[in-house]
Amino acid sequence: MKNIPHENILLFKSCLVNVEYPGVESSTRYLFDHLGVEYQVHPDQSCCTGLGYYYDLFDQYSTLALAARNFYLARESEHTNITTLCATCYAILKKSLHLLNSNEKARSKVNEILEEAGLSHMKYEANMLSSEENIFHIVEVLYSKREQISQKIKKDFSKIKVASHHACHYCKIYPEQSITSSRNPMLLDELADCCGVKVVDWYDFKKATCGAGFSQRFANRDLSLSATRDKLYALEGKADVLLHMCPNCQMQFDRYQPVLEKELGRKIGLIHLNIAQLAALAMGADPYEVVGIQTHTIPVEDLIDKIKDIE
Amino acid sequence: MIIMTNNSPQVEYIPPVYKEKRLRHSKNPDKIGVFLCRCGDNISNIIDMEKLKSSIKADFVAEFENLCSINCRRHIREEIIEHDLDRVAIVACSPLTHLKTFQNYADPLNPHMVEMINLREQCSWVHTDQEKATKKAIEVTRAGIEKLKNAQALDKIIRQTEKSAAIFGGGISGITAALSLANQGIKSCIIEKKPTIGGNMVKIGKVFSPEKLAEECALCILNPIINEVINHKNIHIMTRTNLLRAGRKATHFKLILEKDTGLVHEERCIACGKCAEVCPVEVPDEWNQKMTTRKAIYKTFPQAVPDVYTIDRENCIECGMCAEACKMGAIDFKLKPEVIPFQAGNIIIATGHENYDLNKRPEYGYHRFDDVISQMDLSRILGVNGPTQGELLRISDGKVPDKVVMIQCTGSRDEKADGKRYCSKVCCMIALKHASIIREHYPDTEVVICYTDLRTVGMYENYLRYVQDKGLKLIRGRPGEVSKKDGKLVVRVEDTLEGKPLDIETDMVVLSEAIEPSAGTMRIARKLNVGMNQDLFIKEKHAKIKPVNTDMGRIFVCGTAQGPKDITDSVAQANAAAAKVSEEIESGTEAEPPVAVIETSKCDLCGKCRNICGFKAVYKDEENMAVDPMACRGCGACAGQCPQEAIEIKGINDQELYAQIKALLSDKEEGEIRILAFLDNVGYTAADTIGYNRINYPEAIRIIRIPSINRIMSHHLMYAFNQGADGILMAEYPDECMLEAHKAKIKELTEKIAAEGIPNDRLRFYKAYAPHYRGLNKQFHRFYEDIRAEAKI
């Protein structure tokens, strides 16, 4: 397995975490604080552009130039282990570094853009950072700390059944770099196992997309929901919680589940949590002040009621 | 000492070593004879023979019409004897066509005392200006004579390969090779790491037969061959045996083998099976693909050879019940693995293949769903000696499936991580074989094959038609996953001919798993230092013309150790490997210079020579570095690497090179251009072909034949430049196994010449191809024109 850092981490803010599930960020900070992971959030960091990129709106150069600026902030603040909350940020940044390092033409064009913007000091030189060694997802950091997590569990989740939804942009864009197989992703399952949760390791459509499809959710709602339906129906009665590692997927399931339940005429009854939220809850974090369950559409309270302190 | 009897019985054949000494140390130098050939008028119509003749300084000069004609043989011999000639120069045509002829004509002289000067291909056929051509001819002839004066007499190197072979792997390939060798009187030893011989073939039940359009019983074909093997006086079988170490000698290999005993005295065991009856340990049986169990003491299958029980140490709990039950006292827990030194003249690698680990394609659910099985699993299920006695039953519920879907290319033709890029070659036929058996015996069971391309090459196309007639559904599409819904397996695939994604519900899925190199193949390749290809099969020396040779002399390969193939091809290749071993023993015993020779006293064993040699001719023979003359091409790469200057290339020494260079650049006139072309055999052949086609090139081109550019050092080139060379062209065929050495050489020479202040375009390198003589000709012209253009400025 690749080397996962525990210090000099730049916790990379995510647009959808910001406004939909801010509890994912606060849970991550809670976990990092409790696990001795040294990190920083940079106030000047801009978004990765991922949503816009996949809305077919952002061109590659604009995305690259903004990435170069963020890479500058990481270098300047000496927190070069960029760790994302969102799978799309993860892949966008990996691709950006890969291009900046390997494509000389792209690199000089980006540096021209920065110069024209009056930001010559932000210019990027090849291999200042590495696509393989400087971009991580928070799940990887948590996974590398799984032993420690399992020792800090305070809540009894043993009666809860969870299934996992592994984000496509983490597993499928750079499959050779992810620490789980894209063919049979088990990263969240193993992490959940460390939290003392019963895991449904396989279900039909486990590897399939959440259905958000970036613009599809808005421009092609029915198509988008068809894909979401595949997964939710396959999980009906199989699990209590579906675990996430990307705010876009979490939003798709948590917000649209009632729509699909209405259409189905019965409750599917899944609760949606990010793995960081689950781990924080298991370690005893406050549901409202840390985990942020108040922004969820499917109420998490039922689950909170079920879990008791470990004697 | 050989006495010449032909014309003058009193003439004694003086051994070359003696003659050489005389040249160096006595005041009377060797007598040189020069024989000129007009070649009809092929040479004389352009070259002024009189002028040429008068320019030659030698002890004897004569001119002939057709020097290669058989009556000239008598002339040459007579003159050698009459004038007591020690060395002869043949001024005629290309050594590639006639050197052997003239070496024969010049007998009793040592073959290396004959030098051919190529006036036909390199002067009269490529130049039209008589005066210039004659001038060049004079210089070329002088260079040849100077080279000849410095030539060393060398003896042929004789080596007798030991008449025996070690065959690694006791599958159909190894067995076939052993039997062929044994029948030719060559002692063969089959070394097998498993407890029994027979390999994969004993497991597969039926084999496809396009000839009979039927499936035949594999064991029924194999058993008589195995019986022949066990009874053959020239074959020794060692099972449960691994190779620990291998050493290479001039005439044989020294192997250190380790034979595990399986805690049973083989000679005492009568295979009564009482031991297994009482053994309390049950483990999954690999022979039935773990669908059944066996005991910790077991015999692989009823017809196993050797017919003895063996203990699987990993699972044995050493309770001793078997030992108690054994009336023969064959079981002995104190038995230790035995280390056996073994010697063999040749090696055949027949270590076979393994089946692809289906865990690497978890989307097909092999380990998730009971009724997703591999073709090998299905072979066992359909085998009458298998877990269901040959009945097609589902593992999950023991029912006959209504529908079976087969997925081709599982792990094959896949560039992704853990995939195999190659086609496994046999899976299409295996799927069809099983489809045929199922349709024959279970007409109510539907069989669907999802394929990308159906590869039933050659006669196997008949078999495809035969199985299609039995009723077979073919879907062209590569499935993405196997899932389970409401108790049914679901295969998700696009029918690409319809352009429709499908969810095919089925009762059983069979994955056509890729063939991959066995762990044993990779291990043995590393131990024997035999090259593997990028997919880690044993690499043949040449895919077309040396398909069973490895890159290591006297080590051969056959069967699936070399790549995926079916039984037919494995058997053919095994027979070919045996033929090659036999050829090695019977005739492959003479090596000719140029070859590298290591002076052991100077050598400090740094190993650089061994590392650079792509022909794997250099090896460490106990204390010393040694060169296998059979493998050595005399290219000189090792000599260039040797920091101790301990390596000499016999057959083309430095003095010869210097003498040639100097003479080819002599008499250079004001404003004249001289380009030296160092050509390897392929380059030289291309140059000859320019001559056959009577294509002109500038007289400035002067050719020196070398074994390889690796032979040339920067000091040779600097000497040439200092002697007046305007340019140097080095042309060589890009031999795959020496590519790295070539690249390093080109870099080294370029840098060193540049450091001496020679402009970099004065040293050029060219990849020569025999048929592409026009390319070489273009190089000659371009080089000449470039230098001329530069001189004008």
Add this chain to the structure above:
Amino acid sequence: MMEKKHKKSQHSLVREIKDNLRASPDLGIKRCMQCGLCTSNCPAARHSDYDPREMVKKVLDNNLEVLDNPDIWNCFYCYTCASNCPVNNSPSLINQILREKILNTGGNVSRVAEFIEFGYNYVEKGVGTIPSTFFQDLVDDFGEDYPKLKHDLPDIRRKLGLKEYNLKGEAAAEVKNILKASGFTQRLEKLKKIA
């Protein structure tokens, strides 16, 4: 002459894709053997007439009709096709490049029109946002709790100890300048005009 010219343009779509910055040099598009594995796993193919294999075929055939096919706008960009393509092709990436080509030549701009606001928001604040044009759709689906959540968000974030995420001052100006220099702002204007 005519024939030669025609021949040259035969591979232009493939070449355009291979030369696009988004594509990696080892993209296996030319090695596609139409096995259909991409389609078998594709959520859009499962639920619409989109067929990634067919799209790649049209690209390989240099069939420009592919640009007019509305189905290509159904791709989810989930990369499932790319993750197990046996020849290392990526229909998802090809799709992105085709859509970019269409938009750059002024085609199907209405499809992205409603997302243009995302661009303007980003230029101003340096963060991604869901365009307000969709807000009512979301409220219709998610219910009245959703606008309430948006209203309460600053309080919730404060409670969770999270700071402001919109860029301000110098940082915002930097982002704005970059997007101006990269031509993005101009691109937005152009798209807006066509839309």
